[in-house]
Amino acid sequence: MKVAIIGAGVIGVSTAYELAADGHEVTVFERRSAAAEETSFANAGIIAPGYVTPWAAPGMPGKMFKSLFQRHAPLQLGLRLSTSDLAWMWKWRRACKLDTHLTNRSRLQRLAFYSRERLHALAHTLRLEYDRSDGCMVLLRTAQDAAMAEPGLQLLRDAGVRFQQIDVAAARSIEPALCAETDFFGAIHLPDDEVGNCRQFTMLLKAAAQQLGAKFEFNRTVAQINPAPAATVSIANETTPRRFDAVVVCAGMASAALLKPLGVHIPLAAVYGYSLTANIREPLNAPVSAVMDEHYKVAISRMGQRVRVSGSAELGGQPDTKNPAAIATLYKVLHDWFPGAAQLASNVQIWKGARPMLPDGPPLIGASGLPGVWLNLGHGSSGWALACGSARATADLVAGHSPAIDMEGLGLERLRN
Numbered sequence: 006m007k008v009a010i011i012g013a014g015v016i017g018v019s020t021a022y023e024l025a026a027d028g029h030e031v032t033v034f035e036r037r038s039a040a041a042e043e044t045s046f047a048n049a050g051i052i053a054p055g056y057v058t059p060w061a062a063p064g065m066p067g068k069m070f071k072s073l074f075q076r077h078a079p080l081q082l083g084l085r086l087s088t089s090d091l092a093w094m095w096k097w098r099r100a101c102k103l104d105t106h107l108t109n110r111s112r113l114q115r116l117a118f119y120s121r122e123r124l125h126a127l128a129h130t131l132r133l134e135y136d137r138s139d140g141c142m143v144l145l146r147t148a149q150d151a152a153m154a155e156p157g158l159q160l161l162r163d164a165g166v167r168f169q170q171i172d173v174a175a176a177r178s179i180e181p182a183l184c185a186e187t188d189f190f191g192a193i194h195l196p197d198d199e200v201g202n203c204r205q206f207t208m209l210l211k212a213a214a215q216q217l218g219a220k221f222e223f224n225r226t227v228a229q230i231n232p233a234p235a236a237t238v239s240i241a242n243e244t245t246p247r248r249f250d251a252v253v254v255c256a257g258m259a260s261a262a263l264l265k266p267l268g269v270h271i272p273l274a275a276v277y278g279y280s281l282t283a284n285i286r287e288p289l290n291a292p293v294s295a296v297m298d299e300h301y302k303v304a305i306s307r308m309g310q311r312v313r314v315s316g317s318a319e320l321g322g323q324p325d326t327k328n329p330a331a332i333a334t335l336y337k338v339l340h341d342w343f344p345g346a347a348q349l350a351s352n353v354q355i356w357k358g359a360r361p362m363l364p365d366g367p368p369l370i371g372a373s374g375l376p377g378v379w380l381n382l383g384h385g386s387s388g389w390a391l392a393c394g395s396a397r398a399t400a401d402l403v404a405g406h407s408p409a410i411d412m413e414g415l416g417l418e419r420l421r422n
């Protein structure tokens with residue numbers, strides 16, 4: 006089959022690889038000049054399937070309200086919410102009900118565990134060498150943070166995730182550079198979780214897909230998709246539409262606008278987050294792998310010779326306007342846990358990315374309802390952790406095969422119920 010993929014983020018590239026590995030003739034269209042230039046560029050890099058959970062959860066609406074009055078709040082609500090943001094929030098609020106949350110959580114985790122398996126298989130077979138490290142630790146500042154984490158631990162047990170509740174001394178032995186002056190209550194250690202550089206992985210997988218014959222056309226914006234009888238994509242500034250047997254939409258946040266003219270309405274919202282990345286000043290003062298500050302919802306990850314601090318969830322923000330308070334929180338949390346780890350005087354990369362978030366949590370994978378048009382989009386805050394499984398499942402569905410996992414609740418039909 007001749008297959009077009011729109012978007013070369015981690016989702017589009019992994020989909021291109023799987024389809025090319027199945028023997029299809031793949032062309033990827035990307036409006037930027039390289040792969041992983043948008044949301045896949047500088048994320049936290051954490052792969053923790055047991056923690057892949059919908060943002061729509063009981064208690065979240067209250068937390069969002071409280072955050073309006075807090076200085077270092079992990080959630081931020083922009084003042085200029087659009088009508089589509091408000092409609093999204095209404096659907097999100099409904100999905101915060103406990104039973105809906107648990108259903109969506111189990112859908113996401115099914116995909117996340119499968120994705121980790123697929124990621125390991127690809128990294129091993131293709132010998133992909135990207136910055137990565139094993140283990141993740143959730144740091145609990147206070148007894149209250151520990152109490153709030155408790156219900157989540159039962160869900161980890163139910164999902165069979167290996168973890169240990171550890172005291173301060175044990176946490177310091179796993180991450181010896183944790184600041185001696187910062188008091189905390191304890192930690193949860195997840196030895197099977199990992200951190201990896203999503204952008205590097207995407208670049209390496211792109212090269213592997215190219216070796217299988219996949220073509221990447223950069224600086225090509227898809228202006229329009231036309232479904233079958235012959236699926237075509239129209240490229241901006243080209244007069245003749247290009248014909249394919251199938252088109253897979255992996256355009257992250259831009260997917261909704263591409264699909265809207267076809268009558269496919271996808272309620273995507275941009276939930277912005279920030280990261281700062283800096284060179285390590287002294288390896289002995291830097292994290293060994295990843296830690297997550299449960300109170301501020303900020304992750305500090307080791308990325309080879311660099312350290313990355315990421316967090317914040319901002320709804321109703323703008324892509325080009327950075328919120329100084331959110332960035333200050335990243336510096337504060339880094340300073341609390343690993344002072345002196347990074348060279349912060351110069352060359353600090355400050356990045357803002359838009360998580361392509363559906364109101365209820367899981368992504369949309371599979372048929373669009375239009376002949377020849379397929380979806381692999383809306384991976385929200387866990388696109389890196391979900392990419393490899395989502396890609397494999399998409400390739401199976403496009404070929405008319407059954408994916409290795411149950412796809413219940415991971416397709417567009419979920420939004421129509």
Ligand SMILES: Cc1cc2nc3c(=O)[nH]c(=O)nc-3n(C[C@H](O)[C@H](O)[C@H](O)COP(=O)(O)OP(=O)(O)OC[C@H]3O[C@@H](n4cnc5c(N)ncnc54)[C@H](O)[C@@H]3O)c2cc1C
Pocket residue numbers: 011012013014015016017034035036037040041042043044045046047048049050051052225226227228255256257258259260263277278279280315316357358359360361382383384385386387388389390391
């Ligand atoms: C601060 C932050 C921290 C995060 N941390 C983690 C984490 O620890 N673990 C995790 O699993 N996930 C994390 N995420 C989420 C993860 O980064 C995203 O889910 C993932 O990158 C989405 O990938 P994507 O390929 O769908 O989107 P993108 O990477 O945005 O790719 C979409 C691509 O489509 C292209 N495109 C769009 N429209 C067109 C068009 N018309 N024509 C051609 N090309 C087009 C875009 O240019 C872009 O390159 C984080 C996100 C943020 C913001």
